[in-house]
Amino acid sequence: MTKTAIASIAIAMAISAGLPNISWADTIKIANVIELSGAGATVGSNWRDALKLAFEEINAAGGILGEKVEVTDYDTQTDPTTSRAMVQKAIDDGAYVIMGPIYSGSVKVNMMVAQQNGVPQLTGAEAPFITDMGNPYIFRTSFGAQQSMPKLVKYLTEEMKVKSVAVAWVNDDFGKGGRDSFVAELEKSGIAVNADVSSEVGQADFAADVIKLKSSNADAIFAYLHEEESARLLKEIRKQGVAQPVFGETTLMNQKVVDLAGDAVNGVRGHVGLSANAPIPGIEEFAKKFEAKYNYKPDHNAIKAYMGAYVVKYVTTKNGKVDRQAFADALHGMTITPADEPGILMETSWDDKGEVNRESFLVEVKDGKQTVVTTLPKL
Amino acid sequence: MDTFFQLFVSGLATGSIYALAAIGFTLLWQASQTINFAQGEFIMLPAFLVLAGTQFLGLSFPVAMAIALVLSLLLLGLGFKRIIIDPLLPHGVLPIVIATIALGILMKESVKQFYTAEAQPFPALFSDRTLNVLGAAISVQDIAVLLIALGAVALLQLFLNRTKIGRCMQATAQNPNVAEILGVPVRRMILYTFLINGTLAFLASILISPIYLAKFSNGETLGLIAFIAAIVGGFNQIRGALAGGLLIGVIDNLSAAYVSASYRSAVPLILLIIIILVRPQGLLGKAEGRTV
Numbered sequence: 001m002t003k004t005a006i007a008s009i010a011i012a013m014a015i016s017a018g019l020p021n022i023s024w025a026d027t028i029k030i031a032n033v034i035e036l037s038g039a040g041a042t043v044g045s046n047w048r049d050a051l052k053l054a055f056e057e058i059n060a061a062g063g064i065l066g067e068k069v070e071v072t073d074y075d076t077q078t079d080p081t082t083s084r085a086m087v088q089k090a091i092d093d094g095a096y097v098i099m100g101p102i103y104s105g106s107v108k109v110n111m112m113v114a115q116q117n118g119v120p121q122l123t124g125a126e127a128p129f130i131t132d133m134g135n136p137y138i139f140r141t142s143f144g145a146q147q148s149m150p151k152l153v154k155y156l157t158e159e160m161k162v163k164s165v166a167v168a169w170v171n172d173d174f175g176k177g178g179r180d181s182f183v184a185e186l187e188k189s190g191i192a193v194n195a196d197v198s199s200e201v202g203q204a205d206f207a208a209d210v211i212k213l214k215s216s217n218a219d220a221i222f223a224y225l226h227e228e229e230s231a232r233l234l235k236e237i238r239k240q241g242v243a244q245p246v247f248g249e250t251t252l253m254n255q256k257v258v259d260l261a262g263d264a265v266n267g268v269r270g271h272v273g274l275s276a277n278a279p280i281p282g283i284e285e286f287a288k289k290f291e292a293k294y295n296y297k298p299d300h301n302a303i304k305a306y307m308g309a310y311v312v313k314y315v316t317t318k319n320g321k322v323d324r325q326a327f328a329d330a331l332h333g334m335t336i337t338p339a340d341e342p343g344i345l346m347e348t349s350w351d352d353k354g355e356v357n358r359e360s361f362l363v364e365v366k367d368g369k370q371t372v373v374t375t376l377p378k379l
Numbered sequence: 380m381d382t383f384f385q386l387f388v389s390g391l392a393t394g395s396i397y398a399l400a401a402i403g404f405t406l407l408w409q410a411s412q413t414i415n416f417a418q419g420e421f422i423m424l425p426a427f428l429v430l431a432g433t434q435f436l437g438l439s440f441p442v443a444m445a446i447a448l449v450l451s452l453l454l455l456g457l458g459f460k461r462i463i464i465d466p467l468l469p470h471g472v473l474p475i476v477i478a479t480i481a482l483g484i485l486m487k488e489s490v491k492q493f494y495t496a497e498a499q500p501f502p503a504l505f506s507d508r509t510l511n512v513l514g515a516a517i518s519v520q521d522i523a524v525l526l527i528a529l530g531a532v533a534l535l536q537l538f539l540n541r542t543k544i545g546r547c548m549q550a551t552a553q554n555p556n557v558a559e560i561l562g563v564p565v566r567r568m569i570l571y572t573f574l575i576n577g578t579l580a581f582l583a584s585i586l587i588s589p590i591y592l593a594k595f596s597n598g599e600t601l602g603l604i605a606f607i608a609a610i611v612g613g614f615n616q617i618r619g620a621l622a623g624g625l626l627i628g629v630i631d632n633l634s635a636a637y638v639s640a641s642y643r644s645a646v647p648l649i650l651l652i653i654i655i656l657v658r659p660q661g662l663l664g665k666a667e668g669r670t671v
Contacts, residue, residue: 038496205591207389208389215382231498239521240509
């Protein structure tokens with residue numbers, strides 16, 4: 001062996017001795033079944049990026065129980081049938097936990113597959129029926145509409161003194177679920193529904209919809225659509241010079257809507273389950289990290305995914321084993337605080353149906369930025 | 380009444396965009412028997428060329444628009460003709476139909492891959508003010524879109540009817556063999572048609588993207604509705620394509636408001652079926668004899 005070769009080996013050994021000694025015993029497979037194309041690409045991209053950030057942090061800190069986390073993306077194309085196939089593929093690939101999807105229509109059909117195979121699923125969907133179907137493996141990362149709408153209607157009646165509302169909603173499982181919950185709450189509060197306007201996923205032209213909302217002469221307009229359609233609706237509302245105040249729930253004030261709708265989103269108010277502008281130290285820190293890495297502001301879907309990744313870490317570590325059944329059993333009735341696990345960002349609880357519970361926020365968009373008006377307590 | 384008027388004007392504005400795309404269909408059909416099923420994607424692309432110029436190259440908006448117009452002429456006009464149509468034209472219409480469907484998918488997926496699947500904001504070209512006209516709040520944007528689109532069509536008609544090149548293009552459209560015998564440079568006239576189609580696609584793209592947002596999949600709906608508009612109006616008439624586009628825009632708005640928004644996407648198809656049954660050559664089209 002030459003002197004050069006010996007020197008090279010010696011240098012290599014010296015360098016490697018200085019590196020962190022991470023040796024992965026095995027890998028934990030996490031399936032990210034999410035909307036990366038189609039109408040839900042906006043929400044899916046936020047979710048994917050935050051999930052990647054979280055699991056990179058977790059791996060850099062030694063993984064979970066000494067095992068490396070391996071995340072695989074499966075694009076649902078925002079299509080329920082494709083999402084079902086992707087969940088099956090993820091299970092065939094050995095997924096420990098499934099993260100996503102977000103669109104309720106997709107979750108409706110693919111959660112059965114995960115349930116049959118006993119695989120826990122952390123979804124971003126909001127339609128009420130998701131947790132009403134008795135699936136012990138489904139867990140929300142965001143409020144169901146049946147939880148958030150009462151908070152919004154309370155605000156409309158007590159703070160805004162609204163007597164009538166015109167409702168605009170998207171005609172899919174997400175929109176129908178939200179619309180039904182909202183209208184039911186309005187009826188309880190004695191608020192009239194002057195117009196009930198449905199639209200389609202991916203709809204581009206909202207001129208007729210806005211004319212119907214405007215001519216209803218309601219005190220306020222409530223909009224419950226996905227992000228891109230929300231932006232188009234708000235631009236049309238601005239274009240037609242509509243004077244009524246516009247309210248919404250989470251998606252309407254989403255950062256992506258702010259980016260797409262520009263000035264048209266200013267003045268919009270509503271309830272959000274999670275906000276990157278919330279006065280919560282953990283969320284503020286996450287938002288900074290996310291923006292530094294990806295060069296855009298995270299939305300509520302990003303926060304949901306980030307927290308979801310740390311839920312996987314916390315529950316698995318607490319169980320002391322990578323076991324799907326133990327994971328599902330443990331998360332029911334669990335409360336995780338930032339003191340337990342900093343990555344959880346806010347104290348969060350799950351009930352026996354997998355429904356999530358935590359503080360939430362009333363916000364108003366001012367100068368293109370979500371401004372938190374009030375922090376609402378846990379239910 | 381004011382609501383009806385507002386719906387009518389708004390429908391005309393949207394319909395004028397459909398008309399621009401539909402005219403592209405009829406122009407290419409007349410000039411070279413080309414049915415371009417990538418027409419919707421032709422309208423989607425220029426907005427992304429503008430955005431790429433401003434966001435990646437740091438160009439000002441007007442400069443990016445100018446460059447996007449040139450690129451539209453090169454890619455959607457010259458390139459489309461030379462690379463896709465010229466080699467396939469001798470083999471008949473069917474290979475062109477298949478090739479343009481494939482081209483549309485390629486364009487859509489390429490934009491998605493290289494730009495993202497998410498919708499992008501596109502700068503507003505006009506003020507977001509509204510004007511009170513006959514009691515209805517009519518937006519400046521709607522009026523501007525309508526005027527620009529109709530102005531473009533009027534200019535095109537003047538060009539075709541009042542200039543020597545325009546008349547040569549019409550002669551080529553009517554009978555390329557006879558036109559060639561009469562000394563018309565047929566190949567150049569066909570190229571002009573493709574360049575005009577590229578320009579119309581660019582115009583439609585920058586007019587509609589501030590309202591619809593720029594998205595890789597925008598062409599799906601636009602292309603289909605424009606194709607229907609061209610058939611409804613009369614596939615061999617520019618006036619027909621204009622009428623078809625405006626008609627669909629207005630009917631779409633009125634049916635969404637007065638019938639049901641749930642069935643609005645079915646309205647153009649219902650209209651198409653009725654027209655095909657009642658007047659197969661379209662509202663303003665001319666019946667063409669079949670060569671046996």
